[in-house]
Amino acid sequence: MPKSVTYHQILTCLFVAVILFYWIDRYYGLLKVPELQERRKLAQKPAFDPSFLDPFPKKYESYYNDHFHWRNGLIRLKNYINYYTFRQSNLPEEVLIGKEDWLFKSGFQLDIYTGKFQFSARDLEAITEELERRKALVEAAGAKYYFCIPPQKHSIYPEYLPNTVQRFNEKTCTEQLIDHLSEYSNIDYIDLFAPIRQRKQQTDSLLYYVTDHHWNDIAAFSAAQEVLGYLQKDFPQLGQIKAGDYAFNYTEYAGMTLAQMLGIEKEMKERAPILTPLFELQAKDSIRSYPAPHDFPFKSDYVVDKRIVESGMPSLFMVRESFATATIQPLSEHFSRSFYLFDNWKHQFNASIFEQEQPDIYVQMVWEGLIFSLMENPPSDAKW
Amino acid sequence: MLFSSLIFLYSFLPILLLALLVLPKTWHNGWLLLASLIFYAWGGVSYTAILILSILLNYGFGRWIAALGEKKRARSILIFGIGLNLIILLFFKYALFFLSQLNFGLKGLGVAPVALPKIVLPLGVSFFTFQGISYLVDVYRKTTAVQKRLDRLGLYIALFPQLIAGPIVRYHDLAGQLRTRNLGWGNIGQGLERFIIGLSKKVLLANNFAIVADAIFSAQPEGLSWSIAWLGVLVYALQIYFDFSGYSDMAIGLGRMFGFVIPENFNYPYIAKSVREFWRRWHISLSQWFRDYVYISLGGSRGSRNQTYRNLIVVFLLTGFWHGASWTFICWGAFHGMFMLAERGRLGQWLTTSSQLLQHSYLLLVIGLSWVMFRAESLSYAIDYYLRLIGVGGQGEFQLNISSFLDWEFRIALLFGLVFSIPLTSQRFSAGVGEMVGRLSVGQVGRSFLLLLLFLWCTMELANDSYNPFIYFRF
Numbered sequence: 001m002p003k004s005v006t007y008h009q010i011l012t013c014l015f016v017a018v019i020l021f022y023w024i025d026r027y028y029g030l031l032k033v034p035e036l037q038e039r040r041k042l043a044q045k046p047a048f049d050p051s052f053l054d055p056f057p058k059k060y061e062s063y064y065n066d067h068f069h070w071r072n073g074l075i076r077l078k079n080y081i082n083y084y085t086f087r088q089s090n091l092p093e094e095v096l097i098g099k100e101d102w103l104f105k106s107g108f109q110l111d112i113y114t115g116k117f118q119f120s121a122r123d124l125e126a127i128t129e130e131l132e133r134r135k136a137l138v139e140a141a142g143a144k145y146y147f148c149i150p151p152q153k154h155s156i157y158p159e160y161l162p163n164t165v166q167r168f169n170e171k172t173c174t175e176q177l178i179d180h181l182s183e184y185s186n187i188d189y190i191d192l193f194a195p196i197r198q199r200k201q202q203t204d205s206l207l208y209y210v211t212d213h214h215w216n217d218i219a220a221f222s223a224a225q226e227v228l229g230y231l232q233k234d235f236p237q238l239g240q241i242k243a244g245d246y247a248f249n250y251t252e253y254a255g256m257t258l259a260q261m262l263g264i265e266k267e268m269k270e271r272a273p274i275l276t277p278l279f280e281l282q283a284k285d286s287i288r289s290y291p292a293p294h295d296f297p298f299k300s301d302y303v304v305d306k307r308i309v310e311s312g313m314p315s316l317f318m319v320r321e322s323f324a325t326a327t328i329q330p331l332s333e334h335f336s337r338s339f340y341l342f343d344n345w346k347h348q349f350n351a352s353i354f355e356q357e358q359p360d361i362y363v364q365m366v367w368e369g370l371i372f373s374l375m376e377n378p379p380s381d382a383k384w
Numbered sequence: 385m386l387f388s389s390l391i392f393l394y395s396f397l398p399i400l401l402l403a404l405l406v407l408p409k410t411w412h413n414g415w416l417l418l419a420s421l422i423f424y425a426w427g428g429v430s431y432t433a434i435l436i437l438s439i440l441l442n443y444g445f446g447r448w449i450a451a452l453g454e455k456k457r458a459r460s461i462l463i464f465g466i467g468l469n470l471i472i473l474l475f476f477k478y479a480l481f482f483l484s485q486l487n488f489g490l491k492g493l494g495v496a497p498v499a500l501p502k503i504v505l506p507l508g509v510s511f512f513t514f515q516g517i518s519y520l521v522d523v524y525r526k527t528t529a530v531q532k533r534l535d536r537l538g539l540y541i542a543l544f545p546q547l548i549a550g551p552i553v554r555y556h557d558l559a560g561q562l563r564t565r566n567l568g569w570g571n572i573g574q575g576l577e578r579f580i581i582g583l584s585k586k587v588l589l590a591n592n593f594a595i596v597a598d599a600i601f602s603a604q605p606e607g608l609s610w611s612i613a614w615l616g617v618l619v620y621a622l623q624i625y626f627d628f629s630g631y632s633d634m635a636i637g638l639g640r641m642f643g644f645v646i647p648e649n650f651n652y653p654y655i656a657k658s659v660r661e662f663w664r665r666w667h668i669s670l671s672q673w674f675r676d677y678v679y680i681s682l683g684g685s686r687g688s689r690n691q692t693y694r695n696l697i698v699v700f701l702l703t704g705f706w707h708g709a710s711w712t713f714i715c716w717g718a719f720h721g722m723f724m725l726a727e728r729g730r731l732g733q734w735l736t737t738s739s740q741l742l743q744h745s746y747l748l749l750v751i752g753l754s755w756v757m758f759r760a761e762s763l764s765y766a767i768d769y770y771l772r773l774i775g776v777g778g779q780g781e782f783q784l785n786i787s788s789f790l791d792w793e794f795r796i797a798l799l800f801g802l803v804f805s806i807p808l809t810s811q812r813f814s815a816g817v818g819e820m821v822g823r824l825s826v827g828q829v830g831r832s833f834l835l836l837l838l839f840l841w842c843t844m845e846l847a848n849d850s851y852n853p854f855i856y857f858r859f
Contacts, residue, residue: 007828008573014836015576019398038853053429057385061426064391065850074847086792090848164787261853 026069033069034076037260042066079263095258101268102160103258104153105213108382109369113154113161115169117372117379124180127374131187131364134349138362141355143317144234145362147181148190148227149174150215150323152368153208156196174368190230190363192223205248211268212256213369217275218248220326227327228334231361235314241330248273275326282308283332290353296344301325304340306332317359319343319350323367335361345384347373385426386548387579387634388586390846393839396423401641404567413539413562416642420544424507427548431506434472439538441468442516446523446537450530462524466517473513476506481709508548510706512541514673519555521677528556536562545638549631551649551669554676558644565643575640580835580842582633585626587842589804592797593623596786601759603784605768606777612784613772617752620759622801625654628667652807657743658735659723659750670706674699693728697721707758712766716757723750 025031043066046059065071075090082090089095089106096106104110111117119127131147138145154161155172171179181187196215199222200207207219215223225241232238255268283306292302306328315337318324324340332338339357343350347366354362366374372382385392400419407415425432445465452458474482480503487497519540522528531537540558600608600616608616632649639646653666663671682695697718704717727735735743753770760766771777 007832008577009569010829010832011576011835012569012573014832015839018836018839019394022394036851036853038851040852040854053425057426057429061385061389061391062850064395065389065847068390068394068847068850070843071847071850074844075851078844078848082793088791088793091851091853092791094853166787 022069031070031073034072036072036075036263037265076263080267083262083264083267090262095261096162096165097262098160098162100160101210102157103211103262103268104161105258105369108372108379108384109152109213110154110165111381112173112369112371113152113158114165114167115172117173117382118169118171119173119176119180119375123375124176125184126376127177128180128185128187130374130376131181132185134362134364135187137349137351138354141358143358143360143362144188145364146188146190146227146231147364147366148192148223149178149371150223150365150367151193151196153213153215155193155368156200156215156219157208172368174371177371177374188230190227192226195222195226205273209256209270209272211259211265211270213258214256214322215326217273217326220323221246221275221330223323224327224330227363228331235361237313238334241334245278246330247276247278249276250274275329277329281329281333282311283329283335283338284308286337290341293344296342298342301342302344303342304328306335306338308333308336311336314360315339315357316361316363317341317354317357318363318365319347320363320365321345321347321367321370324365345370345373385423387631387638388583388842388846390843393583393843393846397638401572404642409567412567412642413535416544417535417539417542420539420542420547423544424542424547427507428504431504434476434506434509435512435542438469438472438512438516439534439541441465442519442541443531443534443537445520446530447532449520449524458524462520465520469513469516469520473509476503476509478705478709479503511550511552512547514552515541515555517677518552518673522555522559528559531559531562543639543644545635545642545644546646549628549635550667551632551635551647552673553646553669554673557647561644567643571643572641575637575642577637577835578640579634579637580839582630582635582637583842584838585630585633585804587630587845588838589797589801590623590627590630591845592794593619593626593801596790596794597623597759599786600784601761601769605765605772607784608769608772609784610772610775612786613769615786616769617755617773619798620755621654621752622798622805624755624758625650625805626801652805654748654751654805655744655807656747657740658727658732658747659720660727660732662747662751663720663724670703674703678702693725696724700724711763712757712760715763715766716754719754719757 021030043059043062045063046056048056079090082088083097087097087101089097093107094105096104096110098104108117135145151174155174178189178191181189196207196219199219203218205218206216207222208215221241225243228238228241232240250271251274253270253272255265256270259265259268259270286305286307289303289305292299296302313334313336316331316335316339318331318338318340320340320342322342328338328340337357337359339359341350341353347364347370370384372378375382385396387393396419400415403415404412421432421435424435442465445461445468449458449461449465452461480500483498483500487500490497519531519537523530531540540553540555540562543553543558546553597616597620600612601620629650636646636648647669649667649669651665651668653662656662656665679695679699682698683691684695685692687695700717700721701714702717703720704713704715707713707716723731726732735746738746753773756769756773757763757766760769768777
């Protein structure tokens with residue numbers, strides 16, 4: 001069908017109008033630019049070096065794309081369309097939308113849950129050898145070594161995963177490792193899976209955030225109780241964390257990390273329990289600190305050092321990650337010194353700091369979603 | 385630079401068009417040539433020298449051939465010129481392949497292998513060398529006059545809409561337009577419409593199919609069930625069609641915006657009823673190029689039946705090899721050539737007496753199977769994949785789970801993909817419903833807004849491609 005000139009004029013005018021409006025908006029800011037919580041440094045404008053031009057176009061295009069004026073608005077729009085129309089993640093490789101709007105970390109963390117990722121026999125031996133080596137070093141210094149794994153949200157609330165998620169293997173790599181440690185090593189492994197699952201059965205409260213990958217303060221409190229309970233076998237003087245000494249007050253937040261990644265944090269709400277002590281805390285912050293790695297984003301969390309003056313209790317050294325944050329308060333009340341090192345998700349032994357601190361107890365915490373970090377050479381797609 | 389990039393859509397194209405509207409007509413070729421060189425340089429600054437070399441080489445040889453009155457000497461110069469064009473192509477595109485084959489042979493003889501040099505394939509080298517050859521042959525055959533102006537020949541070879549992914553424009557199709565062409569509202573509007581349709585095919589359909597096709601074809605064959613393997617064939621067939629034809633639409637649309645009429649490259653290939661017909665509908669400009677400059681040069685179908693068969697096989701082996709320096713592409717070409725020959729024999733006779741449904745089914749099966757070879761990383765992978773298609777194997781420990789890819793966006797794209805790969809929409813819908821509303825100003829405005837919406841939707845998808853959030857801050 002031959003189309004009239006008028007039709008083509010309308011189309012051309014509309015196209016010109018869009019392009020013109022884009023540039024006017026860019027310079028005069030007519031439309032509000034929504035925020036995006038992308039948590040990365042956007043590409044910088046590259047220097048123009050006439051003597052070596054080859055890398056310039058690619059770098060400039062990255063800069064152009066990152067600073068495209070309508071970028072944030074259009075990404076938000078795409079997120080909204082995906083979420084409200086299809087209940088579908090805009091970042092399927094990062095975030096999975098489960099039943100009742102539960103958000104889960106996908107990618108490699110999902111592969112861990114489904115059992116798609118498995119440790120080889122060699123991996124298991126190597127990890128066990130490394131943990132045994134650490135245990136020997138700790139014991140040589142007169143201390144005791146313990147190892148624990150906070151479970152992924154998938155492992156505790158699989159019923160909220162979408163039906164499309166299928167298990168590849170009966171055992172996850174975490175279960176492979178736990179079984180291997182139990183059979184072939186003397187590592188003191190503190191099981192957090194069973195008590196958290198048990199707590200889930202006993203309470204109507206949620207133990208994990210709906211819009212985040214972390215457990216909440218209720219689960220963290222249970223984990224702290226379990227850790228201390230286990231340590232009592234060797235250190236009976238530590239006492240117990242009594243449930244009656246604490247309360248949980250609820251606060252409402254906007255959607256947390258996974259919702260922020262999807263750009264729908266304002267649309268999702270999180271009702272979070274906050275652990276509140278019902279007594280005056282004895283453990284006080286110490287000024288002792290160590291320089292944080294330059295690329296570690298949470299510098300003030302790198303070291304948390306608590307002390308109770310004139311306490312005859314043992315001292316704790318924990319290499320931890322964000323899952324331990326809510327355990328710090330209840331645990332610290334039971335040690336003369338408790339030192340928590342957030343080692344940039346490296347999960348290393350951190351020998352030099354350990355030697356300086358000279359604790360009685362060393363606890364290594366590795367979140368299940370990062371279990372691959374114990375391997376010497378993790379798979380290329382094992383990322384966070 | 386890609387047409388489907390934000391920098392092209394929101395900066396390069398508007399600046400280029402604005403300048404064309406403002407500059408006097410005598411400057412248009414120069415401006416377009418400059419823009420084409422910048423466009424090309426964006427994909428590899430250093431390799432622009434090869435494009436310029438190709439322009440100078442073909443300009444010089446064209447003048448030389450034209451200056452020689454004697455046919456025999458002109459033929460020698462033509463062969464020399466074609467040889468130089470092919471050396472560029474062979475060096476950059478095929479040197480590593482030939483050296484790898486040599487090393488394979490040397491390994492068998494127990495001789496140390498040759499070190500493989502680091503060669504980066506310049507963008508569009510397969511296209512612009514073929515256009516250069518087209519020019520030389522057209523001048524030699526006196527199909528067209530020699531181009532005495534370097535800027536015009538440069539523009540023919542480097543014209544950016546078709547520089548990266550075709551269509552391969554034969555010189556005699558464009559020669560007149562290099563001298564004079566119209567640039568007006570009508571052309572800009574028509575070009576814009578075609579461009580947006582092509583952009584939508586690429587961004588909204590092909591890119592969605594690519595996610596699933598990549599997931600399937602990058603999986604270990606042992607992890608593929610027969611149903612997923614067939615889904616891979618379907619999705620890849622749609623991906624390659626909408627990707628390639630989308631790019632051709634964008635090239636044709638851009639050409640039209642600048643006043644050029646670039647020939648069509650696709651005509652609903654999946655509705656063909658034979659492989660022979662398929663090649664009259666798929667990558668038409670490549671088929672025509674091989675027909676005009678290889679098949680006819682070899683004698684075409686003028687000789688004996690065996691000579692015709694030989695010519696066909698040569699053309700299809702070269703067609704396969706042109707697509708990529710790998711045995712999979714050569715086999716793909718041979719596969720098509722084999723069916724072309726078979727259709728000239730009993731298979732063809734059987735097809736003509738069969739029902740249309742059977743003819744279509746035959747074509748889709750043959751083409752679908754051929755895409756496995758085209759997409760596979762190696763021949764052994766292709767063979768494994770064929771085994772999965774017939775249900776052999778595929779019981780590996782890790783079964784590919786593609787459920788997370790089969791989201792609503794993909795399902796909608798699949799629906800549109802299936803509908804738009806047949807001419808139902810363009811002929812019946814457009815000619816029927818479209819004609820009814822097209823005459824109405826409301827319909828025209830609505831159609832314009834629909835296209836604009838598609839353009840903005842593509843912008844949204846492209847903006848979203850750069851979205852890469854992290855759980856924790858990474859500075």
